[in-house]
Amino acid sequence: MRQDSRLSRMLHVLIHMGHHDGALTSDMIAKMLDTNPVVIRRTMAGLREKGYVTSEKGHGGGWTLLHRLEELTLLDIYRAVGEPSVFAVGPAYDMPGCVIEQAVNATLTDVFAEAEQLLLKRFSDVTLADIARGFVVPGGPNASGQGMAEES
Amino acid sequence: MRQDSRLSRMLHVLIHMGHHDGALTSDMIAKMLDTNPVVIRRTMAGLREKGYVTSEKGHGGGWTLLHRLEELTLLDIYRAVGEPSVFAVGPAYDMPGCVIEQAVNATLTDVFAEAEQLLLKRFSDVTLADIARGFVVPGGPNASGQGMAEES
DNA sequence: TGTTTCGAAACAACATAAGTTACATGATTT
DNA sequence: AAATCATGTAACTTATGTTGTTTCGAAACA
Numbered sequence: 099m100r101q102d103s104r105l106s107r108m109l110h111v112l113i114h115m116g117h118h119d120g121a122l123t124s125d126m127i128a129k130m131l132d133t134n135p136v137v138i139r140r141t142m143a144g145l146r147e148k149g150y151v152t153s154e155k156g157h158g159g160g161w162t163l164l165h166r167l168e169e170l171t172l173l174d175i176y177r178a179v180g181e182p183s184v185f186a187v188g189p190a191y192d193m194p195g196c197v198i199e200q201a202v203n204a205t206l207t208d209v210f211a212e213a214e215q216l217l218l219k220r221f222s223d224v225t226l227a228d229i230a231r232g233f234v235v236p237g238g239p240n241a242s243g244q245g246m247a248e249e250s
Numbered sequence: 251m252r253q254d255s256r257l258s259r260m261l262h263v264l265i266h267m268g269h270h271d272g273a274l275t276s277d278m279i280a281k282m283l284d285t286n287p288v289v290i291r292r293t294m295a296g297l298r299e300k301g302y303v304t305s306e307k308g309h310g311g312g313w314t315l316l317h318r319l320e321e322l323t324l325l326d327i328y329r330a331v332g333e334p335s336v337f338a339v340g341p342a343y344d345m346p347g348c349v350i351e352q353a354v355n356a357t358l359t360d361v362f363a364e365a366e367q368l369l370l371k372r373f374s375d376v377t378l379a380d381i382a383r384g385f386v387v388p389g390g391p392n393a394s395g396q397g398m399a400e401e402s
Numbered sequence: 403t404g405t406t407t408c409g410a411a412a413c414a415a416c417a418t419a420a421g422t423t424a425c426a427t428g429a430t431t432t
Numbered sequence: 433a434a435a436t437c438a439t440g441t442a443a444c445t446t447a448t449g450t451t452g453t454t455t456c457g458a459a460a461c462a
Contacts, residue, residue: 100448101340102419109354110342123438132344134421139439155439156429172357182419186338186449188253190262192284198382202261205324205381209372217365229357230350252417254450275407286452291408307408308460334450338418 101186104141104179105172107131111142112175113230115151116167121160141179148178167230173221184214253338256293256331257324259283263294264327265382267303268319273312293331300330319382325373336366 111127124135124142131138142161145151150170151161188210189203263279276287276294283290294313297303302322304314340362341355 100419101335102338103340103342104419105339106341106351106354106358109358110348110351113350113354125438130348131342132346135439136422136441137420139441140420143440153439154429155427155437157431157437159429159438161439172361183253183338186254186335187257188255190255190258190283194284196262196282198265199262201381201384202258202265204384205376206258206261209324209369209376212372213365213369216368217361220361220364224357224361229353232353232356252450256450277407287408288410288453289451291410292451295409305408306460307406307458309406309462311407311460313408 102182104182105176107133108141108145108175108179109172109226109229111138112145112150112163112170113167113226115161115163116226116230121154121158121162123160127161144178144180145175148174150174150178167227168225170226171222172224172226172229173218175226176218176221184217185210254334256334257328259285260293260297260327260331261324261378261381263290264297264302264315264322265319265378267313267315268378268382273306273310273314275312279313296330296332297327300326302326302330319379320377322378323374324376324378324381325370327378328370328373336369337362 110131111122114127114130115122124138127138127142128135139153142151142153146153150165151163153159153161189206190199191203192199194200262283263274266279266282267274276290279290279294280287291305294303294305298305302315302317304316306312306314341358342351343355344351346352
């Protein structure tokens, strides 16, 4: 399957919400992301459980952001969408008696854990406001632009 | 889908081959990994293309390692199995005009690229001999054992 | 000739995000 | 109260890629 884009999509939506007064309906958001409102509700449910957004039914209802963009990190959103497995490749999980396989798995586990730690550390260093501003990673290569308006 | 285990499996096989005189058949290897010989041939084909192993048909045939374990790094094998996408999560690829989505994608791309660089750097620092010896990562946490015999 | 072994094609199984349909629930407007 | 709007949820389908399996053919060897 292609890569999990829930994190990316939720970041996108939340920044829009942070720059928008009033609620956004699932339909509006779905059009923004070029997808289906049910997919939006499904994914946003995780954000609601964490208390980052609320949803209201009926006229004038929809989704509302409960925090400022400065208060939310990439790590928060990653966790809210279910902390999906970061890696598409990893050790085989046979747990056999073979010491060679054990050594291989130990090595891979260590290396991937280190990379994941770095990733989550970077996630925790970046707020949604930083992204909206065009800042990328504190110590990172920072290849993107600066100063960022909004629009669909 | 569950994680791609080709790298892990090939490391396992190659270390066995490094400690084994003569050829190993796909059937023997398949039993070692508890899978099917066709899967072995399919995956080992990448190693053969890189010149790390050869395969011979007929009686006494099978797979033979052409390099010493000291000469092969984790990175070599990762590339030989096709350099599969390391991450299961990533940016949405709509490439819209929306500057917010662009900023999100730029940030994620940067962060994931940094993590991947670290991963590949670690891969390049570890030889198959290191793994067999129980050494893990030069600068890493090194959580595994030391001194390593062989056996399936 | 017969057996071993790889090579390759073709297809099924499996897992998971994503897309879709359908209906129930609740809130607001008229 | 009725109509409308919007979320909540279940169920099913689609898409994608690794893995598993069957079935041939080709080559090497006894």
